[in-house]
Amino acid sequence: MTSSLTRADGSSLRVLVVDDEPNIAELLQMALRYEGWDVRTAGTGRKAVAAARELVPDAIVLDMMLPDYDGMEVLRKVRAFAPDVPVLFLTARDSVEDRVAGLTAGGDDYVTKPFSLEEVIARLRGLMRRAGAMDARPSSxxxxxxxxxxxxxxxxxxxxxxxxxxxxxxxxxxxxxxxxxxxxxxxxxxxxxxxxxxxxxxxxxxxxxxxxxxxxxxxxxxxxxxxxxxxxxxxxxx
Structure with a gap:
């Protein structure tokens, strides 16, 4: 099933996927493109911050564990120039500390690995709706x-x-x-x-x-x- 969520001007929502595991990044990219969204990927924190500046995403799917700086550092850097962008954290650790740390740092939601694509998509839809994405597609x-x-x-x-x-x-x-x-x-x-x-x-x-x-x-x-x-x-x- 494809999403009817779009930007206010009717163009595709932009999603930045940040994960250093290429197979996970590619899987998420394919699933989100199937939803009709414009998707960019990055494998390091440094590349993620640069991509966020260029793309101006409507949402970010962000792995907590990256090879250079961690997801919370990426979030701090991105929020310096995009304070309202919704962020969905991916974490391999299902501890209360990680969840609290991510949300306290300004993340909007989290999904624990291994995750289902349907769960990620559903969480993103919810974040985008709350952020004011418009249901502007005129037809199916x-x-x-x-x-x-x-x-x-x-x-x-x-x-x-x-x-x-x-x-x-x-x-x-x-x-x-x-x-x-x-x-x-x-x-x-x-x-x-x-x-x-x-x-x-x-x-x-x-x-x-x-x-x-x-x-x-x-x-x-x-x-x-x-x-x-x-x-x-x-x-x-x-």
């Missing part, structure tokens, strides 16, 4: 070129022609359309669309991509492309 329709997908009615239309999709085909297309021009690997597609690992049987992705091509690209210039060795990408025509 995702549009890429002449292809439109309605997340509420599950209707898909290309160039005025309605396309009938199964539930899985719909989820796959929605993921591709939420990430236009971005190459998505089979592993990323399996994780998001099927929500679990097929134990290496990633040919299921190839199969469903072929189903989509027959329905979405039939009679039109192709939008769904294969990047050999990398994955798949959906691009508007023209």
């Amino acid at each position: 329709v995702i549009q890429v070129g002449d292809l439109a997908l309605d997340e509420d009615s599950h209707e898909v239309v290309r160039a005025g022609r309605e396309i009938d999709l199964t539930a899985t085909e719909f989820e796959l297309l929605r993921f591709l359309m939420r990430n236009p021009r971005r190459v998505l690997s089979k592993a990323q597609i399996l994780d998001r669309v099927w929500d679990y690992d097929f134990g290496g049987q990633d040919n299921v992705v190839e199969l469903y991509i072929s189903y989509l091509r027959k329905k979405v690209d039939a009679g039109h210039e192709p939008m769904i492309h294969t990047k050999r060795g990398a994955g798949y990408v959906l691009k508007p025509v023209g």
Whole structure:
């Protein structure tokens, strides 16, 4: 499910993810981009402060343990020029002291590792709403070129022609359309669309991509492309 939270001008909310573990940062980045948010990542405190100055984020997901200065030091430095930005702390330690220290330092909420992506997203939504993010998206329709997908009615239309999709085909297309021009690997597609690992049987992705091509690209210039060795990408025509 994607978020309808946006900035007051209707543009995507900006989230800075700070974690020195690349796999965690990438996982959070993918999940938050799927929500429709503009996401930047940083792996050190120094880079996090620089990215916060440049991006001016609407929220920060901040690991407490970083290789240079810790999360609370990052928070102090960022709050010097962005005093109101909501901060969600990630901590590997579930102690009362850590929670109190993070919140006392000015953090708005915390999630303990290991965490679920759904929990992080839910906490961020809550922080952003409290911070005044607007629900300004005019409709539930995702549009890429002449292809439109309605997340509420599950209707898909290309160039005025309605396309009938199964539930899985719909989820796959929605993921591709939420990430236009971005190459998505089979592993990323399996994780998001099927929500679990097929134990290496990633040919299921190839199969469903072929189903989509027959329905979405039939009679039109192709939008769904294969990047050999990398994955798949959906691009508007023209």
